[in-house]
Amino acid sequence: MTPTIDDVRAAAERIRPEAVRTPLLTNPALDALVGGRVLLKCETLQRTGSFKFRGAYNAIAALSEAERARGIVACSSGNHAQGVAAAAALFGVPATIVMPDEAPQAKLDGTRRLGATVVTYRRADQDRDAMANAIVAETGARLVHPYNDPMVIAGQGTIGLEIAEALAERGEQADAVLVPCGGGGMSAGIGLAIRALAPATAVHLVEPEDFDDYGRSLAVGTVLANPRSVGSVCDALMAAQPGAIGFAINRQTAAGALSVSDDDALRAVAFAFRTLKLVVEPGGAVGLAALLAGRFDARGRTVVVVLSGGNIDPAVLTKALATG
Missing domain, CATH: 3.40.50.1100 (Rossmann fold)
Known part of the structure; x- marks a missing residue:
């Protein structure tokens, strides 16, 4: 079964009593740094500390x-x-x-x-x-598979609904949404919602550069695996390969994929901690990393960045602060 926007809407009703409707925050220092308007979807504040x-x-x-x-x-x-x-x-x-x-x-x-x-x-x-x-x-x-499950994908898609609804309430439109990507379930769900509610907004997937299976898979139109299973500080984004269900959706809804280095991710964690006053784990910070490292040009644009998780060990946060 491939989920649809109706499944995402049904999921929103199903999870409403228990899930947090997370905020969409802005920060003037971040806007000035990248030359655009950045809105942060803070799934770090979701129940259990991540979008999952x-x-x-x-x-x-x-x-x-x-x-x-x-x-x-x-x-x-x-x-x-x-x-x-x-x-x-x-x-x-x-x-x-x-x-x-x-x-x-x-x-x-x-x-x-x-x-x-x-x-x-x-x-x-x-x-x-x-x-x-x-x-x-x-x-x-x-x-309950972490990403190759239609009901899981539909549940993650509620992030996209909330983004579109919050922007509409503000009378704004985003040029792009940057979504951390491992197995592709969250990006697929968000892609379904954004395509239905804000079709002019481009959804870009962001992954660790040594685990860029999604970028490579989208480029050739078929699922490719990562050559290794360990070796990134972004532990949340090291899926072996794209899930079949999500890949079928992302092929239709994603504008492309970007990759960032571990150092980029750690510097983004440090920036989030020091400047945004947010605790973000490396895998949850790759969208922010893409902006800060210049992998995505936000100049003159409105960009939503999904901060997907904040479950970070103190030792990794210490390493990030030393790097950043």
Whole structure:
């Protein structure tokens, strides 16, 4: 099933009682630095500290009571893990999350604190999807994939609805939206919403330069994988390859993809902390990094930047502040 704008609208109603309608903020210093108007969609302030709660809650809420009762399984580097754990807890159902053993401690601790069972794996030589599917086969639980799931994509698309609605309320129109991209679920959902409500606005995906599978895949029109599974400070954006469902949407809705270096991402984390007074993790800051590093020219334009997550370990924040 490929989700539609109607699924995104239904998701907005479904998640409304529990999800935060996050603010769209501006900062004069940032505007002056890039020569344009920048609006920051602060999913760092979302429940569990990232956008992932939206899709996780929508997917679990859409299940029948009988399906939920068998439990939920997910695989995640940390943000989807916490989103699923929080959503499952709200429904009073068990959740098991397969997470890399080198995931940020803040994300491992946060997932356990929310009541989920964590099963760790080695990212370099173990297959998290195979491990999750084995748990599903053994327990009968329902898999909620972090990005290749139509209800997850629809839930993430509510970010795009909120962006379009907030701009309309202000009487403004954005030239572009910059969206952090790993597996492509959030960008696909946002793309659906922006195409329906603000078709003149271009959606650009932003990814780590060593994990630029989306940019390469869009260029050739078919799904390509990343050559490696480890090696970026942007732990939230290291999916093996684009999800099939999201890729089919992003091919139609995305204007293109940009990439930033780890140093670019860390400098953006430092800028967000010092100047914007916001805590953003490296993967959540790549859109901001694209602006600050000149990968996207904002001069004379209105640009929305999605800050997708703020679950950062203190050691990484310290490293970013030293870099920036």
